Amino acid sequence: MKEFLLLFLLATEASSKSHGSWCEPGCDCRGDLKFTICSRALFTQLPGRVPPSTELLDLSDNQIALVPERSFSMIRRLRVLLLQNNNISVVEDGSFSQLEFLQRLDLSWNRISSLSEGFSLGLGFLRELQLAHNHLTTLDSKSFFHLDGLQRLNLTSNAIHTIQTRSFGAMSALRQLHLEDNRLTSLRGGTFSMLRSLEVLNLKGNRISQTEEGVFKPLTSLALLNLVHNKLITINFKTFLSIHTYSTHILLEGNPWHCDCDLQRVFRKLRSIQRLFLDDYYNLSCEAPPILQNYRLMDVDTELCIAETVTVLIITITVVITVLAAMVMGERKRKKKKSGKHWTQQGDVSDESEHN
Numbered sequence: 261m262k263e264f265l266l267l268f269l270l271a272t273e274a275s276s277k278s279h280g281s282w283c284e285p286g287c288d289c290r291g292d293l294k295f296t297i298c299s300r301a302l303f304t305q306l307p308g309r310v311p312p313s314t315e316l317l318d319l320s321d322n323q324i325a326l327v328p329e330r331s332f333s334m335i336r337r338l339r340v341l342l343l344q345n346n347n348i349s350v351v352e353d354g355s356f357s358q359l360e361f362l363q364r365l366d367l368s369w370n371r372i373s374s375l376s377e378g379f380s381l382g383l384g385f386l387r388e389l390q391l392a393h394n395h396l397t398t399l400d401s402k403s404f405f406h407l408d409g410l411q412r413l414n415l416t417s418n419a420i421h422t423i424q425t426r427s428f429g430a431m432s433a434l435r436q437l438h439l440e441d442n443r444l445t446s447l448r449g450g451t452f453s454m455l456r457s458l459e460v461l462n463l464k465g466n467r468i469s470q471t472e473e474g475v476f477k478p479l480t481s482l483a484l485l486n487l488v489h490n491k492l493i494t495i496n497f498k499t500f501l502s503i504h505t506y507s508t509h510i511l512l513e514g515n516p517w518h519c520d521c522d523l524q525r526v527f528r529k530l531r532s533i534q535r536l537f538l539d540d541y542y543n544l545s546c547e548a549p550p551i552l553q554n555y556r557l558m559d560v561d562t563e564l565c566i567a568e569t570v571t572v573l574i575i576t577i578t579v580v581i582t583v584l585a586a587m588v589m590g591e592r593k594r595k596k597k598k599s600g601k602h603w604t605q606q607g608d609v610s611d612e613s614e615h616n
């Protein structure tokens with residue numbers, strides 16, 4: 261056993277020596293040169309020497325500012341590339357185009373403000389893309405053009421206010437889309453139209469006040485829709501009715517609900533739909549009218565329609581009384597007419613009932 265260990269140590273030593281020239285100072289190349297760890301190495305640019313056998317390259321926590329075109333042409337076996345916590349503002353077109361086996365790319369905590377079509381070039385195998393905490397404002401229809409295999413996209417904490425219609429067009433395999441803490445104000449019809457595998461749609465912490473009727477309709481695998489902390493004051497029943505799944509959980513807490521009879525009705529109808537679960541319904545609170553501010557919708561919802569019910573009741577009663585009265589009058593008239601006819605038949609007086 262001891263001998264074996266010694267042999268192993270010698271072998272490792274030899275291997276690290278013979279490949280030493282491949283390992284950039286500041287990096288730690290291990291695991292048969294499959295792992296190259298260059299985290300916190302104070303790099304301001306990508307290292308020049310990385311073992312070609314590297315499958316995981318960790319460059320997190322450096323100060324790299326630029327990812328030039330074809331940067332990784334020497335390490336084509338790469339499966340995981342970690343670039344989070346750098347100072348990257350520019351990703352040149354085709355930077356990753358030769359990484360055909362790349363499965364996971366982490367670019368979170370950088371300064372990226374736009375993504376062109378060339379960004380995703382060659383990344384057809386990518387499963388997970390982390391872009392949280394960057395400076396994106398608009399998702400272009402071509403930003404993710406080549407990412408047909410992507411399953412998880414994390415865009416949390418950017419400043420996204422516009423999503424062009426076909427931005428997610430290629431992503432029929434996408435399962436999770438995280439758009440938490442951005443600046444979206446409305447959701448337009450075709451936005452999610454190709455995302456038939458999407459299970460989680462996280463829109464928490466935006467400024468969404470409007471959702472177009474069919475916007476969630478294409479999401480036939482949706483299991484969780486998070487709309488917590490937005491600007492919804494009411495909801496459109498059909499927007500949610502159009503979600504055709506086996507079961508979908510919907511979170512709606514932290515919106516400034518305008519509590520009126522219409523809202524109460526919509527929620528009553530939604531809650532009766534078996535496939536939809538409004539998990540935090542009991543936590544929804546009213547922002548308006550002022551008299552109901554901070555009341556929980558659940559506590560007032562039975563009363564919201566009372567005033568309306570009373571009005572309806574009064575109208576109904578009035579109508580019923582009027583109709584009844586009219587019927588009684590009509591009946592009376594008819595009877596009199598009948599007796600009038602009787603007289604006429606006898607030939608004595610004509611039309612007497614008319615004058616009465």
Ligand SMILES: *[C@@H]1O[C@H](CO)[C@@H](O)[C@H](O)[C@H]1NC(C)=O
Pocket residue numbers: 323325347349
């Ligand atoms: C990060 O990049 C910006 C320019 O994009 C530069 O002004 C700044 O000094 C850089 N910061 C560091 C820590 O390198």
Ligand SMILES: *[C@@H]1O[C@H](CO)[C@@H](O)[C@H](O)[C@H]1NC(C)=O
Pocket residue numbers: 368390392393414416436438
């Ligand atoms: C998205 O990114 C944020 C910030 O890096 C992280 O905290 C969160 O766990 C990520 N979510 C997923 C599902 O990857």
Ligand SMILES: *[C@@H]1O[C@H](CO)[C@@H](O)[C@H](O)[C@H]1NC(C)=O
Pocket residue numbers: 513539540541543
């Ligand atoms: C409702 O709010 C309470 C207190 O903020 C929290 O603990 C609970 O998890 C919430 N329930 C749901 C279903 O979100």
